[in-house]
Amino acid sequence: MLPITLADATGLYTVEEIAETLRKRTEWRLWAESRQRRPKDRKIPIYPDLCEAIRAYQSAESLLARTK
Helix, strand or coil, rough: CCCCCCCHHHHHHHHHHHHHHHHHHHHHHHHHCCCCCCCHHCCCCCCCCCCCCCHHHHHHHHHHHHCC
16 A cells, blocks of 8 residues: 555535535524534534544543543
């Protein structure tokens, strides 16, 4: 296998652009507010690799289990 030397972040920028456009739309804002979603709740977490994503998930699950 060859190492990946270049990562295409175009999709990442597109998702951010779409999220920003939706935030500006009144219908989207009203929908989100009606479901008690704050702007920081709508952020898409991005992790540098799969291991970091798994660690974050496990940490959140562990924290949730302790609060039950």
